[in-house]
Amino acid sequence: MTRYRELAPPPRTIMTPGPVEADPRVLRAMSYPMLGQFDPAFTALMNETMEMLRALFATANGWAYPVDGTSRSGLEAALAALIEPGERVLVPIFGRFGHLLHEIALRYGAEVSVIEQEWGRVFDPQQVIEAIDRVRPAVVALVHGETSTGQLQPLREIGAACRSRGVLLVVDAVATIGGVPVETDAWQLDAVVGGTQKCLSVPPGMAPLTYNDAAERKLLARRRIERGLRTPEGGEAQAARQIADAQAGMLPRERHIRSNYLDLSQLQDYWSPARLNHHTEMTSMLYGLREGVRLALEEGLAARHARHLLHGGALAAGLEAMGLQLYGERVSRLPVVACVRIPDGIDGEAVRALLLEQFGIEIASSFGPLKGMIWRIGTMGYSCSRRNVLLTLGALEAALLRHGLRLPAGEAVQTALQYYTRSEGI
Template sequence: MTAIPPLDPPARLLMGPGPISAYPSVLRAMSAPLVGQYDPFMTGAMSDTQELYRQVWATENDATLLVDGTSRAGIEAALVSLVRPGDRVLVPVFGRFGHLLAEIAERALAEVHRIEVEWGQVVPVSLIEEAILRVKPHVLALVQGDTSTTMNQPLDEVGAICERHGVLFYTDATASLGGNPFEADAWGVDAATAGLQKCLGGPSGSAPITLSDRAVEAIRSRKRIEAGIREEGDESASDFVRSNYFDLGMILDYWGPRRLNHHTEATSMLYAARECARVLLAEGRDAVIERHRLSGAAMLAGVEGLGLTVFGDVAHKMHNVVAVEIPDGVPGDAARGALLDDFGIEIGTSFGPLHGRVWRIGTMGYNARKDTVLTTLAALEAVLRRFGASVPAGGGVEAASEVYSGAAG
């Protein structure tokens, strides 16, 4: 039998749409010793993490916690816990991840209604309100930042519209939280979920979530199963949450003062999530968002300085990722492979109608820095030249450097 060598991942600079290179202190936190799930240190770390994420989300919500699993686990927990079979759910779609929200709601047996706009655009708020009046949904499920298109959907007016019409407002902030403005309370968000692997600067595997009192009330109103026994008088399972693991009513009890057992908390991921939030708040939430804005602006200027065409409505682009059209005659996947093999830099392709048409380049978390932006642009220029593209010598690095110099001045 051939011996399997120790794990030794190659050095990579992750400059795609996520996952990204984690903050070193997050990786160190994950190597901390394990403790029992009811050890006072553990329960204290859970409480610390809740308070940290209240500040990250800009909320006073008591129900602010983690769902153990990737960002998609958080999405699923929110939707299956808020949505009963037959409930109407409205999903505005402007990229791949709107379709994901719709699919998860359909699996929860919701009556799903979609409104769609062309990829590369955001959904006008007027269109959302018109659809709410027409559909009369129980939940509006809306992505904030969709990395498939790089668009950042404005949310600041949506919560008031939902409250006016008695609609619960859920948003998926996986790709946007920490690198773009997010104001849970000020915007009237009822439920929001994210992941660590984008602007928060950690590994995939933990999903921060925050829930308003309205959302908690809706979740608590669902029928419950305790230890396999239904509540007395229940004859139908139609109102039970259609998942045990993702039942937020049970997860809230686990994170609440009674600490009722539901699952064994993913200790190392808790450490990671705690450190992601601590790092962000130590630097300053607004300062981190500005760092993402600046590096995103530098990367945008850099790819334009190389003569590349930017995809989509730049006025609504997320700070932390840009999509560029692959130049004619350049084999997209082969060029990405050369960037990875020769420079150790990863950038992304895209999905659906954009597959093979654009590259997506991320500047987020630990990698929202001047050195990573300039290194990526210099390497991209070399690869483009290798594959026959005519690009201005030093054009990308020079344009990005001017953005940074202007900010410093």
């Protein structure tokens, strides 16, 4: 008889920048029976998912599909496909996840140039354009919504500048897809990577992405260089020997070895009508992704973006009415994450623990230079609701009062209610 009990996670109201609460309809879809990866019923679901992802990313790109793995797998796959060793890559950094793009680019042999903005602000597009003209990179890698600082980077002018200069622009839209407008074609973005566990309210485990013809030409050119590693005559055994030789410095330098699992040239073969086997698709996760994207499209992207703006605005208004200070520039605030300065004399981790233990509400701390300075409260996807906003404001007020902070009791919830009334024209 096993000593382990049946799994029973405690109920939570998750108000972090991700992961957030999964939509119950997504969880229901993930419970459906398994299908084989080449079953016509399953490949039809793959095709539908690609079609829906094009709508989500606002693109006519031929390629829009998920990489199996958390959001970081999609970011790494895109950069690995589009960076040649020794190429110049520009990474504008205004928070933690810009540093991640920097690290990934370095790992794939890029000559990386960085420009940095003070945390809590974004770049004026002209700053990035001037850096592009100075560095002359082959690729620019840029975060759209930086959850570490609660800031949203404008992309339209940067996309136009990259396109006119023949520079590929790779965008991390993990925190924004499904909650904030992401206009892939209109903003002239070459490759965009999203996430499931934030505004789409799907469990973490897939990274939907899209890329255009220019990006595809580059990754296929890279595959032609590497074709010798996968010859039909030698099969996998010969490929393994060649890779071992490459690692020992016995292959030409230009045959730089990429990840097999994250190779977009092979993944797009798998998602093409040819269905060339690459890996075993994550059946249940694909069900969940398809349902999450279907729900976003059913709600309507404009209505969904408005919902996130409404509840993020109500939360911010309530926090300020409580006497708390929002961190970062207001004009570039990311609507789906409120960054809040922890009041002087307050133990931020103790407040978070009280919220979790007594109210079942989770908010997030922060990283790097902001660790211990701010809380981050998300309003994303299924978690983005009036109920959750009002509960969080009331619980945070109670927790701060419990920790001895003097504040205008009751003002936060009343202000949020008034915000909703004004916004709805009641």
